[in-house]
Amino acid sequence: MTLLPSGIAYSQVKKDTVAKENKIDEVVVIGYGTQRKEAVTGSVATVKGDALREVPSANITQALQGRTAGVDISQTSTKPGAAMQIRIRGTRSLTGDNNPLIVLDGIPFVGSLGDISSSDIKSIDILKDASATAIYGSRGANGVILVTTNRGAKGQKPKFSYNTFTGVQTLFSKYPMMDGPKFAQLRAYAIPAGNTTPLYSNGADENNGVNTDWQSLYYKPAMMTSHDIGVSGGTEGGNYNVGLSYFKQNALIPIQSYERFALRMAIDQQVGSIFKFGFTTNTNYSVSEGNGVNPGAVLGYSPIANPYNPDGTPKRVMSTAGGIDQTWIYTRGSLGSLGDKYIDETKAFASYNNLYGEASLPIKGLKYRLNIGLDYRTSNSGNYSGVGVFNTNPLGPSAAGRGNNQTYHWVLENLLTYDRTFGKHKVNAVALYSAEQNKYTSSYMSAKNVPADFFQYYNLGQSPQADITVRPEDQIYWKTGLLSAMGRIMYTYDNKYMLTATLRADGSSRLAPGNKWHTYPALSLGWNVTNESFMQNIKAINLLKFRAGWGQTSNQAVDPYSTMGRFNVAPYNYGSAGSTGIYGSQPPNPNLGWEYSKTQNYGIDFGILNNRLTGSVEYYKTHTYDLLTQKSLPATSGWSSIVSNVAETENKGVEVSLNGVIFDNPDGFTWEAGVNFYTNKNKILSLASGTERDVNNLWFVGHNINSLYDYQYIGLWQAGDPYQNILEPGTAADVIGSIKVLYTGGYNADGTPVRAIGPDDRQIFDTAPKFQGGFNMRFAYKNFELSTVGAFQHGGILVSTIYGSASYLNRLTGRGNNVDVDYWTEDNTGAYFPRPGRHLSGDNPKYSSTLAMFDASYLKLRTITLGYNVNKDFLKDLKITSLRIYFTVTNPVVLFSPYHKFSGMDPEPNSFGNENQAVSGYQNRQLVIGTNNPSTRNYLMGLNLTF
């Protein structure tokens, strides 16, 4: 909740007769304007900048995690600089983008959230329901995050600030792999039925006496540091805020790092009494190093393989499992010694600029404003690996690649606002006409046989011309445009009854002629009961407000040019002559349209006990229809698929936020606490043309979008189990000790099952949690303060591929290293994991994908911060306004998690489902625990200084 700074433009008429005593009006940014919190009728959550800074982090999304009900922020990767995934009130779209629209200082943001330094955020306001997001029409369906940065204040003396933190990232936990003796035992035990020798013998580089911990040879503690310096101030006519920041994070994986430099500036200037202009700029440059370094390569390395030659030199490659596996050896040392032979970096530069001019018009309360947004982002990547690097063959040719992309974005907005109070009537009206265009280009080329290491990727042209490749699918261009007109009226009567009505029309280039335009309506109502006369005597209740809203929005899920059909390229060689053919992959579809969402939202806001306890409860229901799917066409049509508007989903849920001041003594002990929890029930209502299930995409009507479809583990086959030969055909010697899954077929009259276990026995598993949320607490005593932020989730299914079939880390065959699990043996028939080497399907135990599912519940602290505010009297002599020193631990402890208890690992996902896996098994959209960088626990020291 942003406090209204004195002197900023949003003036308040302080003549409210009914206003509660001593109450400062809180203002919420709602898009194309602000609104008093009291008058808000839609669903808007606000997180102020101070709260964000309680979690020192590279990316504001990390600081936002767990802060607001209904906003689910998940990490998609543990690599430095990786983006987070934000889902506001669930996942609506099957194939389209589910990311919310980000608006930075009023202009739709086309960059990466990592581009915005978290040091200078004034507030983040999240619009959750359609009555609030309808002003963004065709882009509002996934919610809107409004990021507002600090500005100087009028008449303020220059104020300097310096914020910094530095610390070390340590391993949260290793991946729970077997050590040498355990692995040797597993390999020796993995004997196929009816055989006497194990499946795999020791390879040339393996010896049972060896016990190598490959992870400790790979990971290293890593630094993380941030510096931010700023100055702000103002005169009577204007104000400014300028800042510079630097952030760097290394990774536990060798030679990976992320570094960012950012510059920001905001200026407002009043010209005369009616004209005002200003601009905001956020410019940054970031460098990521070594993102392509394989984080999980070492996990499967045989712990009985020796990394060193007899003479003590490190080995380059090793051969394990009887010679069937050969690998280049990744260690801290091997990567560190590559020097010029290896580089993989991405350098991004972005500049987001926003200019405005504003004038009061001759009619009282009427203003005209012109916003111009001009943004540019470019990123350049380069990679090089020298001869034999990562290749088992020491002569493997060198390879280099170089890519770049550019985003050009402009917006023009014409805004007319009318803001007047007539007695008890308050009217605020906005009319908008805007145009926006976004152009993206990208290219990539690669080369082999680079003549010398020192060229790295800087001159691919030095390679033999025949070895230079520019693949057509890597060269990308698209341009989209949007024209919009919007009107919104906010009306308040006597501070009791509130109404917001919005209408927006959007025309988009992405749709076919004739279908380009659509109009979005929204309406919301509020009733502030506290301001009714009959409430005046109830002192215990400071606020009681009811809200209801309805609106329509959509999602620009149609990819540019997809209405025009698509031909794929088909490269081929006629002997030594290359040629590129084309063939049709998607027929044209001029009828494509948006994915629409209709949302209902009902809320209650309350404040009691002199606002010591405030909170809100909301219920929403979002119905999304005309969802695009890549509809498979029968092969006989000659086309593989067509994108069409066919499916429907629903999200509904309850959100509760509570904030309390439990003790409030500015001179003594203060205890503040906030908690939010929310449910989101996500369900597919229908799929293409009446199909109930789309197994390839794992979509099932009546189930959540990220459902799994697999057999259900019910134990292991034990000697003497009935009907084994019918249900799981095979010799008992092979099947006993293997995974037993649920049989759903029928039984004959004599009680025998009618068939073997087969694909029909697969079940749909809803993966969504029952509820989730976050909490934060702050204890202050005199100059000390202790704060903590935590998160929790109850129910749902966590997929940890390291225990399943996709990662090849739980093959239980003794081929490569295995996660340390309790497996079945003749002497340990009560184990959870199957008997090694028996009843395999391909390279894994049959049904071993069922072993990847875990209870996703957890309760963990994200950060604990201990701060000390240096005494003001002491600072006065040093001309310092304030100085705070703090110590933070991030990811300190998992308080409760079945998965953590089982594996010792962080229970939060770290990869997209199809990322870093040995074999495919999951969809990209499913977040899983896979073989990514290990989770870290960070110890940071920081200070905040103003003078």
Next chain:
Amino acid sequence: MINFNKKLLLGAIFLSLTFTGCNEILDEQPRSIYTADYFNTPDGVNQGFTALYRQMRLLYGNGYFMSNCQNGTDESTWAQSADGNFKELDMSGNGIINSNTFPTSMVWNSVFPYINTANGIIEKGPGFGIAESMISEARFFRGFYYFMLIQTYGGVPMDLGAGELKYNTVPSTSSARNTVPEVYTKTVFADLKKAIENLPVSPRVTGGVTKNVARLMLAKAYLTYGWWLQNPNGIPTYPEAARNDPDGHNAQWYFQQAYDIAMEGINNPGSYSLQPTFYDVNVGSNDRNTESMLYADHTQSSTYYNESDPVGFGSGWAPDNFAAWMQTWNYTAIKSSKTTAWAGADVVSAVQREAAQPLGRPWVRMCPTLGVIKNTFADKTNDSRYDGTFVTTYRGNWNKTGTGLTSVPVLYNANNLPVQPGGAILSFLNDDSQTPAYPSGSGQSGVGAGTLSGRADWVIAPNGISRIVYPGLWKIGTYRTDDPNGLGYPNAGLTRPFSVAKFSEFYFIAAESAVKGASGAMTARDLINVIRARAGKWKFNNAQNTAYVADNSAAMTAATPTVITIDYLLAERSREYYGEFYRWYDLVRTQKWGDYAASYQIGGASYGDHNPQTITRTIKPFHYLRPIPQNQIDAMEVSSDIKAKYQNPGYN
């Protein structure tokens, strides 16, 4: 101040006016992709041709298509690391073929976009001034793909949504199958006949289609259709159709046509010819030879045109060529020792994974049956084809750079005898006259191989061949020219072309037609003796890894029976084309699958298992058609009744 406001107002109005030109913001112009419109231009149509050739990569060289064409026949069964893609096709109770089986769906799910591309070329090409000699390449491929479809599934639709054999842009979600005779007469025969008329004698591009390629395919189609009309074993067809030819000919007429066209191909070879020896046909250094008429090409020199990094890890997926991996056992598990003590640290792999024709990447998914080794290739001395098909000797390559053993001069092997680099480490014996002493389990060799006194190589007799240790497939093995001193890039997809049609098949087609009653200048025996005479010629002995010039042609032809039967031809076809994706189609055409594959023999899937087991298969008449893939049926928006009727009978 009022003036100022006026200026401002004017400014605002002016800015608003700038939007009047903004409707162009809503126009779209792609600049990096091909949309459907591009196929309405001459350039677009011209680019369609390459796609037609490239389609072959999706099937030929694909190890899963190998399973479709070979597993469950007398030629192959599943090997130790096989999954359902191999076991289901074995017909021996380890899973069944159904509409979800992947290998049997591959033809259906890959050819239609290319048939449609061919439709487009044939329809639009003349209007853009493209010569009929080139358009006929599209006719060839359309005929060829339809011929594959019919052989695999029975009758298939010719109307993709825009009318029979018309280029379709409609996202059609219904489909109706034509009958076998309709498809043969309207497209396969018509297209291939026109292709023969118009295609050039010499190819437009390397490996391009010619008159003779079209002749081979038409002759084979006529022969296949003749069998279908005759239907000697009462195999059902679907959709049901009377065995009457719409053109009013009988089976005999088609056999004669097949014979005549094949003879025309033989007598007008153009740029094609038989290679002097069987070794020459298949040795990697002689790829794209005059006998190879059509192939799915690959290249070692371009990641892009190869569609796979030739020095990286091959995907094991289309469009890579990786069929050879399927029938390669893990020879790297064979043990030798640096000392005679065989201490743990001394034991090494003498045969390391290498990008060489006898070796390559081991996937252990398929293996030959004992019948292949013992009966089909009974003659291993006169006939060069056993030696030119299988890897029977695994030789030490530890001297290659990068093995870590480069400087080790001698390793100790069977009977603790020394072996040198290049020496035999493990051999498959030609016959069962000697019984090696086998260990129980994997033994000292690591792979359960036996010993014969005085021999330094581990040995396995034909009866001891198992699902885990078996002769590899030399003829389609890895071959490349980079890194001659090292182990090369064995894990990349193969960069060799994979054969689709060979000149030698003219002789087989003519001979089979002759057996079925056709007559002409050469008898079936004359024809097959051309092949057998060539098979008797040796240039190189793979087993001995040495040049070996011999001419056993006389012995070979003398051994040819006087009366050639279909059975004899089928055995001869297996000797000539083993592992080249012919077998299931040959057995289905001649309706012999059930007889030939009813049972087979092979040892178990564990090291040291040398006891042949006899496995029976269940092959019913309906199996002669593969199931329509489930995704086709799922994607059709028609009543469940129509869906049920769309599927071939016998599959649910």
